[in-house]
Amino acid sequence: MHPVFNFENSYLNLPSQFYSCVEPTKVENPEIVLLNSNLIETLHINATNSIDLLAILSGNKIPNNTKPFAQAYAGHQFGHFTILGDGRAIMLGEHLNNKHERYDIQLKGCGKTPYSRQGDGRATYKAMLREYLISEALHFLNIPTSRSLAVVKHHSPVFRENIEIGAILTRVMKSHLRIGTFEYAHFKNDNNSLKLLANYSLLRLYPEKNEYSIPALNLLNEVMVAQINLVVEWMRVGFIHGVMNTDNTSLSGESFDFGPCAFINTYNPATVFSSIDYQGRYSFKNQPFIIKWNLYKFAETLIPIIHQDLNIAIKLAQEMLNRFDDLWLEAYYQTFIHKIGFEKITTKNKALVDELLDIMFKNNLDYTNTFLLLTNSVAWHEAAHYLKILNDWIMKWEQLFMEYQITKNSALMVKNNPVYIPRPHLVEEALNEAVKGQLTKFLNVLNVLKNPYNHHDLFLENIVPPNKNFEQNYQTYCGT
Ligand code: AMP
Ligand code: MG
Numbered sequence: 036m037h038p039v040f041n042f043e044n045s046y047l048n049l050p051s052q053f054y055s056c057v058e059p060t061k062v063e064n065p066e067i068v069l070l071n072s073n074l075i076e077t078l079h080i081n082a083t084n085s086i087d088l089l090a091i092l093s094g095n096k097i098p099n100n101t102k103p104f105a106q107a108y109a110g111h112q113f114g115h116f117t118i119l120g121d122g123r124a125i126m127l128g129e130h131l132n133n134k135h136e137r138y139d140i141q142l143k144g145c146g147k148t149p150y151s152r153q154g155d156g157r158a159t160y161k162a163m164l165r166e167y168l169i170s171e172a173l174h175f176l177n178i179p180t181s182r183s184l185a186v187v188k189h190h191s192p193v194f195r196e197n198i199e200i201g202a203i204l205t206r207v208m209k210s211h212l213r214i215g216t217f218e219y220a221h222f223k224n225d226n227n228s229l230k231l232l233a234n235y236s237l238l239r240l241y242p243e244k245n246e247y248s249i250p251a252l253n254l255l256n257e258v259m260v261a262q263i264n265l266v267v268e269w270m271r272v273g274f275i276h277g278v279m280n281t282d283n284t285s286l287s288g289e290s291f292d293f294g295p296c297a298f299i300n301t302y303n304p305a306t307v308f309s310s311i312d313y314q315g316r317y318s319f320k321n322q323p324f325i326i327k328w329n330l331y332k333f334a335e336t337l338i339p340i341i342h343q344d345l346n347i348a349i350k351l352a353q354e355m356l357n358r359f360d361d362l363w364l365e366a367y368y369q370t371f372i373h374k375i376g377f378e379k380i381t382t383k384n385k386a387l388v389d390e391l392l393d394i395m396f397k398n399n400l401d402y403t404n405t406f407l408l409l410t411n412s413v414a415w416h417e418a419a420h421y422l423k424i425l426n427d428w429i430m431k432w433e434q435l436f437m438e439y440q441i442t443k444n445s446a447l448m449v450k451n452n453p454v455y456i457p458r459p460h461l462v463e464e465a466l467n468e469a470v471k472g473q474l475t476k477f478l479n480v481l482n483v484l485k486n487p488y489n490h491h492d493l494f495l496e497n498i499v500p501p502n503k504n505f506e507q508n509y510q511t512y513c514g515t
Contacts, residue, residue, distance in 0.1 A: 037081045039091055040140060042101035042128035049235055050228045053216070054104040059094025059125050060146025060156065062189035062201070067092065068160075068474070069167055069186040073485075074207060078184070079132040092205050093187045094125070094145035101128035105148035109222050110215035110282025111332055113316060118222070119215060119282050120150025123158060124206070137239070139211050140184070143204045157193045160186070160200035161470050162294075162515045164477060165462065167204060169293045172457045172484040178268045179261075181208040181291035195515075200470060208289055212236050214258075214333045215282030221336035230340050240287050251337040254286075255355050259330050260362065261288025266326050267366045270319070271374065272453055273299040273402040277309040277511060279317050279325045281332050295511035298456045300500040302395040302402040308459075308511040323367070327359050373451045374406050375432065376443035383435055391428055398424050401500045406452040410445070411490055413454070415498050453487040455494065459509055460501035 046054065067089050075082050082088050090096035097103060105121035112119075124143040131137055143166075144158025163186050173180040184205035193201035216236075220229040233251050237244070241257040265288045269276060276283075277295035285291055295309035304320035312318075317325060334352040342348035368380050371388040395405050400421060407413050408421055409429075422429075436443055457480065465477040483497050500506075 036084070038098055038100050039081050039084070039088055040098060040101070040128060040130045041080075041132070042098065042140075043131055043137075044101060044104070044126075044128050045137070045235075045239065046106070046126070046129065047102065047104065049231060050225075052223060052225070052228060053107050053219070053232070054126075055107070055120075055149045056102055056104045057125060057148045058097055058103055059142055059203075061095045062093055062145075062187075062191045062203070064190040065089060065093030065095060065187045065203075066189070067185055068188045068202070069164075069183075071167075071171070071182070071184050074182050074184050077132065078130060078138060078207070080130065089187070091127070092142070092185045093189060093203060094142050098127070103127050105150055106211060106216070107150065107219050108213060108215035108282055109218040110213075110280050111218070111329075112280045112282070113312075116218070116222075118219070120219075121148055122151040122154045123148070123156040126211070127205075137209070139206075139208045141206045141208070141211065143206050144201065145203050155194065157191075157201050158204065158515055159193055159195060160188050160202040161466050163202040163204040164466055164469050166206075166293045168462060168465070168477070168481055168484070169296060169457060170206075170290070171481065172487070173274070173290055175485050176268075176272050176453055176456075176487050178272070178274075179265055179287070179289045181206050181289055183207070206291070208285070208291060209287045210236075210239055210285070211291075212240070212286040213282055214284045214286070214329055214336075215280075216286075217333060217336040218281060221339075226339045229336070233337065233340055236286055249341055249351070251340045252351060252355060255330070255334055255337055255352065258286050258288070258333060259355070259359060261286075262326050262330065263323075263359070263362050263366050264288060265290060266322050267363075267370050269322060270367070271370050271451060272456055273302075273319075274456075275299065275306060275308060275317070275319050276322065277307075277312065277317050278513065279322065279329065281329045284326070284329045284333075294513040294515065297459045297462075297509070297511050299402050300458060300506050301399050301503070302392065302405070303399075304392075304396065308509060310510040310512050323363050327356075327363070330356060330359065370451065373444075373447045375409065376436075376445065376448045377441075378444055378447065381439075383438075387428070387432060387435060390431075391425075394424065394428055399503075400424065403453060403456050404498065404500065406448075407454055407498075410448040410452045411454075413490065413498060415495065449488055454490045455483050455487045455497050457484060458497070458501065459511075460505050461497065 127140045147156035167183040187203045283292040297308045307315045307318045377384045469477045
């Protein structure tokens with residue numbers, strides 16, 4: 036019989052300090068609740084034997100073509116260095132699809148590992164459904180992200196404040212290499228391992244990139260560009276990651292780790308949803324500053340392999356990071372002028388972007404719907420009120436197109452301004468019903484989010500923002 040996955044685990048060729056071979060802990064009465072047919076097609080996995088598939092995705096059976104492992108890593112959490120590692124996730128293996136593209140297949144919530152510390156290695160059904168929904172939403176918004184192949188519910192109890200339903204999510208990602216992996220190697224003070232890790236990361240993620248003669252500089256440059264593009268994309272759709280610790284910053288530029296993340300309704304750049312982010316470190320507007328901070332942490336780990344002369348190494352790393360601000364502004368405005376229908380950046384259209392965001396903030400306008408209104412005429416009850424507020428800005432906007440003798444690029448606007456985002460109130464409602472055993476709402480929300488740029492009259496409910504009270508009191512939890 037053809038195996039489900041086509042495993043080939045390149046990560047295990049790294050020095051053994053980077054992982055621990057460990058198997059998932061078996062669960063009772065597993066049941067596949069969600070299975071991602073779209074992703075099955077991308078991966079070309081053999082999902083024909085549903086009994087085998089369930090056994091594997093629940094962690095109850097190890098396929099004989101792999102050796103599962105947990106990854107070691109460290110990280111700066113809210114600015115503080117800690118040794119971490121996969122405490123509740125185990126890599127089943129690296130799967131190669133028919134195009135020879137490599138994907139990590141990871142079971143999240145599948146039991147303890149040597150890195151679990153005080154944790155139980157488990158995950159709640161609610162948190163895994165949430166991750167499934169948000170990761171798929173980002174994917175269909177065309178934003179690089181880890182994906183979710185399946186949610187398997189089980190009957191082994193999970194103890195949180197109460198006893199919760201447990202679940203295992205199959206997370207799929209180009210790679211789970213993260214800044215924290217390098218921080219771990221750096222902490223171990225082992226330059227040989229660091230070099231092997233850098234070469235491995237480059238070969239795996241950026242094999243054709245050789246702008247610089249020093250591999251570590253190529254890696255720093257590629258990760259910087261990928262992360263800048265990612266954070267701009269988050270901001271394009273109003274996404275707050277919420278826990279941008281260095282262990283949650285991928286080298287591939289994929290979004291991952293969806294704990295306290297959420298999408299904004301009303302535009303306020305200082306928005307923070309996470310209940311543990313007391314100082315707003317990971318607020319909406321801080322995301323570019325934080326990614327820059329994380330890249331500095333990354334660069335620090337690379338110093339020993341950039342150059343043997345410390346001063347030269349620091350100078351080279353600093354020169355690379357000095358490019359961040361310009362790259363950021365370029366990427367940010369390039370995307371935001373697309374949101375208002377211009378193709379090329381000018382001083383005047385950048386000013387229009389700034390002015391629009393300022394009007395939105397001062398008037399408590401909904402982020403998604405303001406851009407949507409400028410893109411299409413959407414028939415939601417506040418549209419007329421919005422148009423009144425935006426009237427002067429719209430006149431300036433139209434004048435600028437006339438001044439440049441160009442027309443608005445509507446296709447660009449449609450592509451960059453989603454109609455549907457996972458609005459937190461709808462997500463919470465759907466999750467609360469799901470944990471009570473009713474998946475209909477969850478599946479409806481998921482279905483709408485699979486086509487986020489196409490307006491559909493039937494889905495008006497998904498456009499209407501929640502009442503202000505909801506937003507003011509909304510908090511997210513890493514809770515898990
Ligand atoms: P996160 O906040 O999800 O990035 O997780 C931070 C660290 O805590 C990672 O090393 C996780 O593996 C670990 N962790 C989170 N929840 C658990 C759990 N229930 N059991 C064991 N480890 C956990
Ligand atoms: Mg994490």
